[in-house]
Amino acid sequence: MLMRNGKKSLKKASVLLTTFLLVVMCLAVDTTSVSAAKIKLNKTKLTLTQGKKYRLKVKGTKKKVKWSSTKKSVATVNKKGVVTAKKKGNAVITAKVGSKKYRCKIKVVLPEKPAVDNNKTPETPATPSTPETETPATETEAPKTVLVKEAQTKVLDLGYAQYLVVAFEEGYDVENCSVAVDGVDITGAMTKVTDDGSIVKWELTGLNPAKLVVTKKDDQKTQDVVLSDNENPDKPVVKAQEPMYFLTHAAIPTWDYHLTNYDEEGNARVTPKKTTFDLKETAKEDVKYYAPDAELSKNEDADNLYGVSGNVEILFNYTTQEEKDWFDTIADEGALALLSNDESLSTLNDQLAYTKDTTEHGGNVVGRITIPLGQSNFYSNGRYKVRIRSNGNRTLIASIHVVNAQTPSMKISETGAIKSGQNVHFQVENMVYGITVPVEMVTLKTPSGEVKTLEKITDWYLIGNTFVLYNDVNAEGGRNNIEQPGVYTLTVYSNGFKTMSKSFTVAGKTTKAAKTAKTYDVVTRATSGGNSGSSSDGESGNSVMPANLAFSEDLISNAKILTALDLSLIHI
Numbered sequence: 001m002l003m004r005n006g007k008k009s010l011k012k013a014s015v016l017l018t019t020f021l022l023v024v025m026c027l028a029v030d031t032t033s034v035s036a037a038k039i040k041l042n043k044t045k046l047t048l049t050q051g052k053k054y055r056l057k058v059k060g061t062k063k064k065v066k067w068s069s070t071k072k073s074v075a076t077v078n079k080k081g082v083v084t085a086k087k088k089g090n091a092v093i094t095a096k097v098g099s100k101k102y103r104c105k106i107k108v109v110l111p112e113k114p115a116v117d118n119n120k121t122p123e124t125p126a127t128p129s130t131p132e133t134e135t136p137a138t139e140t141e142a143p144k145t146v147l148v149k150e151a152q153t154k155v156l157d158l159g160y161a162q163y164l165v166v167a168f169e170e171g172y173d174v175e176n177c178s179v180a181v182d183g184v185d186i187t188g189a190m191t192k193v194t195d196d197g198s199i200v201k202w203e204l205t206g207l208n209p210a211k212l213v214v215t216k217k218d219d220q221k222t223q224d225v226v227l228s229d230n231e232n233p234d235k236p237v238v239k240a241q242e243p244m245y246f247l248t249h250a251a252i253p254t255w256d257y258h259l260t261n262y263d264e265e266g267n268a269r270v271t272p273k274k275t276t277f278d279l280k281e282t283a284k285e286d287v288k289y290y291a292p293d294a295e296l297s298k299n300e301d302a303d304n305l306y307g308v309s310g311n312v313e314i315l316f317n318y319t320t321q322e323e324k325d326w327f328d329t330i331a332d333e334g335a336l337a338l339l340s341n342d343e344s345l346s347t348l349n350d351q352l353a354y355t356k357d358t359t360e361h362g363g364n365v366v367g368r369i370t371i372p373l374g375q376s377n378f379y380s381n382g383r384y385k386v387r388i389r390s391n392g393n394r395t396l397i398a399s400i401h402v403v404n405a406q407t408p409s410m411k412i413s414e415t416g417a418i419k420s421g422q423n424v425h426f427q428v429e430n431m432v433y434g435i436t437v438p439v440e441m442v443t444l445k446t447p448s449g450e451v452k453t454l455e456k457i458t459d460w461y462l463i464g465n466t467f468v469l470y471n472d473v474n475a476e477g478g479r480n481n482i483e484q485p486g487v488y489t490l491t492v493y494s495n496g497f498k499t500m501s502k503s504f505t506v507a508g509k510t511t512k513a514a515k516t517a518k519t520y521d522v523v524t525r526a527t528s529g530g531n532s533g534s535s536s537d538g539e540s541g542n543s544v545m546p547a548n549l550a551f552s553e554d555l556i557s558n559a560k561i562l563t564a565l566d567l568s569l570i571h572i
Helices: 002-038 321-328 522-527 553-564
Strands: 045-049 053-055 066-069 075-077 082-085 089-097 100-109 154-157 162-167 177-181 199-203 211-216 222-226 245-253 294-298 311-316 336-339 347-349 355-361 364-372 382-390 394-404 409-412 424-429 439-445 451-454 460-463 466-469 486-494 497-507 544-552
Touching (some): 075 089, 294 311, 321 364, 394 497
Parallel strands (some): 045 100
Antiparallel strands (some): 066 089, 075 082, 154 162, 162 199, 177 211, 245 544, 336 347, 336 382, 382 394, 409 424, 439 451, 460 466
8 A cells, every 4th residue: 555655656756856857947048038138238339539438338138248348458347337438449348248359349438539629609409318329337536537549659660779759739849848757767868760750769678668657747647658568667767869860872973972071053952950850841951061072191100000001081070069068078089989891890999099179171160080990900091980989878889980091093994095995004003902902883984074983893893903884886795985085084982992983095986885974964874773882072063972871869769759640741
């Protein structure tokens, strides 16, 4: 009896349990599907004005929501879903519910400045309605202080240096605001990019600064700008490290190489008087120095181990007080070093002896540095560079040329008349060189007065002491450089030697060349690059030569910064 009743009870319990489980499963499935279908964000795309807030909500669930932002520098979100627009850009806000993620794309735009109509009668403000795109946040904050333009306040890499650039809003500058980077005040180290100081810069002394704080000096209101997500930035060192000048190399007309020269109207060309920019003006002038060829003479009585004498002179203009201050603060000793004339700029002598004074050049008083020859690693002819330091860290690298005192000469080897279409040979004297041919440029002046720059191998070559001027039109690729009868002048510019010239007369009828040489006017040749050459005595105003020009580093940096900020009014 007990067993029969027990079996019935067990069977009945089993049926009830199965029914209960089915009901539970159905309810669970229905609830899950309904819940999944209802859970969503109130916004999937949102545009916010910088400084504005919006509260995102997750609908369809009472579970805990974890909020996050892909780019906190653009938009942040707190634990209640309140989004704050920080600066112009794009970010994604994510709401995580359990294992599910719900996303909203945020676009932050800059506020528009409303136009002011002084003739319009003020209207009574209407009762504000709740906007469809922006739900008021449950939390309120004081209006954000805006002192700088965050879109143009950033770190810029110029290739040779990194700069922190600060673009102030109208009415603010480093006079009424202070600037701090990662807790260090850099206000006094910042320099102007624009004339009015609305844009300033500071060369970084550490990588990836994290935070910039700009503070109004009168009421101590601040604006924070996130520069990077670096959690452990280096402490800035407030110190100027940039050089004063940049050196560039280019082929230019001879007269433009000298320190003082004049334009077509007879006005002296001068260096820039400022390195900042008026956004409506154009910078045109270049900073220049002049180092004439230095003569190296053999002198057994010279006061050095090498038995040579001579001096290198480097001249500097005084067109601005800044340039004069730079020259005046060059130390009387220990400020110069001799470098190799190549890309490595290897130090040959870091203790050059020199003197510093002033002299007259082109009717102006200029600064002069004189360096005696015969010092360690400085007793041979050739091209060198000299590093000049001022104020401990402002540096100029100047190119110099040392030539033998004795001028090389050329003698014609042909005994008879020189005819058009035939090669001409010259014997070179007083030019002793090694394996490398020292000739840098060769020009030929025709009877008509045209000056042509000749090409190595195609038009000329130096073999030992023999110089050959090729004019054989029958040779492969040959061309005739002496088509016209009359007087020609061949001029040879060389590394380590004075310029040598030789005139000769071509007799007989003109031989028509199979291919004529390409010719250039001097300006075109200068701007097209051309071949390299050496310093000249400046007597020939129609020759082209390589020149090393010094450009103000501050000027170049400011120009590159304005270009990077895409300020289209600047034309460099």
